[in-house]
Amino acid sequence: MASFRDDLAGRFATLGVIILVALGVLLSRLWFLQVLAGQEYAALAEGNRIREISLDAPRGSILDRNGEFLVKNRPGLAVSLQPAALADKELVTRLARLLEMKPAEIVQRVREKRADPLKPRIVKHDVGVRVVTIIKEHRRSFPGVEIQAEAIRDYPEGRLAAHVLGYIGEISDAEIGRRPFEEYSLGDIIGKTGVERSYEDALQGIKGVRRLEVDASGRRIRTLQQEDPVPGRDVELTIDTSIQAGTELALDEALAAAREQGMRNARAGAAVVMDVRNGEILALASRPTYDPTIFLGGISKKSWSKLTNKKSNYPLNNRVTMSAYPPGSTFKPVTAISGLETGVTSPSEIFHDPGKWTGMGEDWPKYCWQRSGHGSIGFIQGMAQSCDTVFYEIGLRLYRRRLEELQAWARRFGLGSKTRVDLPSEVQGRVPDAAWKKAFNRRNPQYGQWMPGDTVNVAIGQGDVLVTPLQLVSFYGAIANGGTFHKPHVMRRIVMPDGHTAHPYEPTVVRRLKARRESLSVVQEGLRRVILEGTGRGAFEGFDVEVSGKTGTAQVAGKDDFAWFVAYAPSSKPKYVAMVMVEQGGHGGSVAAPAVRNIFATIYGLPRTDREVYDESR
Incomplete structure (x- = not known):
């Protein structure tokens, strides 16, 4: 009996210990939950109750040098949809009918923006009063x-300067996290091209935030706090609206004139005006062009296809900076200065041009554009008349002096390198040399050796040399100002919301041409004679401002000739350099030169001309 009681007491003691241990564990857990984890769980509870929604900041405006708006914002209204509402198919159908959209399109727009599930997704921008009224009633x-307010990009001058300004659009998956978009989120609007892209950091403001109280289901209860967004800064450009308009008109007229002269494939071209004293770009035009408003609210696949296919001639392409072409005879000043500086020719040399040049032997003849020849012709007159024979001979002498002498001088003029203009996607062009030719013909090494004829072709701007229109303008600007290469630029200053200048542009000297003043003076005189008595005379006859320039007619395999003209004015104290190039436009003197005359007429307030000019020079 005693042993039974002792056994029972032992069991109760064991049970008591178990109960005490369990109670201790329970109490310690309660203490942990209330004391140690209390703040953490309170924060989680608060997080479930409060949501933050970012508020987009209006982009800064873009203005010309005179303060005229090129891009600004106007108030608009957008229709947005809560992501959770997609479950209501009848609602989606009803909304699609009102917005004249397809239900699938609404679903796609809401789902494609992977962001905060509480943030409404815009399904249609810039809706009218009728839509807003129906939804509210x-x-x-x-x-x-x-219905939410939004800032809509507005273009007071329409398509003017479209390739300078660029367009905006939603950031893509590929752009997220890349410079300068490290802090951006899907759904954000960014600059895609042009100034909108180059000065994204300035134009993009600082987002605001709205803090909302929500219930357990995530539905909004009330707004707790709001920090308003800070608008972006304005960017004032070097562009002059009136000169830009005159330049675009001149380019359009050049394209039309080329087609009237039988060049039916003349559908594209470029034009640019730059201040030779500081690199400011006053006008930049590319054709074909596009309407930047087509990107507002997102562009359809059909519209995008039209803008990016060969049939439309790639209107998004800024041909001034993003395309490179054979320069034709506009390259000849490079050859001329190279010859003078190396001593292979002199200003007093007299050349003989029978029309057929056999400097590389009778088996390798080349011809001047004037097949009957220019006869005995001096160095400066050879420039004025764009005599190919003169430059064939200089090119061959440069080759014999040093294999890549001409290439070295071309690079000193900035060819083959980007100008570093403050616009995106600039290409560098090409100065072909022995290494390039060998690599190009690696599958056919028998054609890979650099030959005398290669240099002779480059000497007249043919062969495989390629330049961008802006490179050409840059090096003619350096000839005009005595040898200084300024960095071309379109930004003049960045303006804060309160109106003060945050970042004025300081002109940048990229390089100085190491050539004697005498050599530059000789070439300057040759370019002046082009207008007075040479291949540019017809276009500028009777013009009240003295102009110096050069025609160019570049041959392109499988295409019609490309027409070039580049000039600076006034000749004695240059301020501006202007260039027009028409793809497959024919002769530079008859197509591009009159267009440059009309650009200078706009600048100097002189009468424009529409007279036809006959020219067969290259």
Whole structure:
């Protein structure tokens, strides 16, 4: 009996210990939950109750040098949809009918923006009063549908300067996290091209935030706090609206004139005006062009296809900086200065041009553009008349002096290198040399050796040399100002919301041409004679401002000739350099030169001309 009681007491003691241990564990857990984890769980509870929604900042405006708006914002209204509302298919169908969209399109737009599930997704931008009124008057029929204010990009001058300004659009998956978009999120609007892209950091403001109280289901209860967004800064450009308009008109007229002269494939071209004293770009035009408003609210696949296919001639391409072409005879000043500086020719040399040049032997003849020849012709007159024979001979002498002498001088003029203009996607062109030719013909090494004829072709701007229109303008600007290469630029200053200048542009000297003043003076005189008595005379006859320039007619395999003309004015104290190039436009003197005359007429307030000019020079 005693042993039984002792056994029972032992069991109760064991049970008591177990109960005490369990109670201790329970109490310690309660203490942990209330004391140690209390703040953490309180924060989690608060997080479930409060949501933050970012508020987009209006982009800064873009203005010309005189303060005229080229891009600004106007107030607009957008229709947005809560992501959770997609479950209501009848609602989606009803909304699609009102917005004249397809239901699938609404679903796609809401789902493609992977962001905060509480943040409404815009399904249509810039809606009219009728749509807003219907949604507001029939709230119960449109649960989860909201009307929100937005800033819409507005272009007071329409398509003017489209390739300078660029366009905006939603950031893509590929752009997220890349410079300068490290802090951006899907759904954000960014600059895609042009100034909108180059000065994204300035134009993009600082987002605001709205803090909302929500219930357990995530539905909004009330707004707790709001920090307003800070608008972006304005960017004032070097562009002059009136000169830009005159330049675009001149380019359009050049394209039309080329087609009237039988060049039916003349559908594209470029034009640019730059201040030779500081590199400021006053006008930049590319054809074909596009309407930047087509990108507002997102562009359709059909519209995008039209802008990016060969049939449309790639209107998004800024041909001034993003395309490179054979320069034709506009390259000849490089050859001329190279010859003078190396001593292979002199200003007093007299050349003989019978029309057929056999400097490389009778088996390798080349011809002047004037097949009957220019006869005995001096160095400066050879420039004025764009005599190919003169430059064939200089090119061959440069080759014999040193294999890549001409290439070295071309690079000193900035060819083969980017100008570093403050516009995106600039290409560097090409100065072909022995290494390039060997690599190009690696599958056919028998054609890979650099030959005398290669240099002779480059000497007249043919062969495989390629330049961008802006490179050409840059090096003619350096000839005009005595040898200084300024960095071309379109930004003049960045303006803060309160109106003060945050970042004025300081002109940048990229390089100085190491050539004697005498050599530059000789070439300057040759370019002046081009207008007075040479291949540019017809276009500028009777013009009240003295101009110096050069025609160019570049041959391109499988295409019609490309027409070039580049000039600076006034000749005695240059301020501006202007260039027009027409793809497959024919002769530079008859197509591009009159266009440059009209650009200078706009600048100097002189009468424009529409007279036809006959020219067969190269």
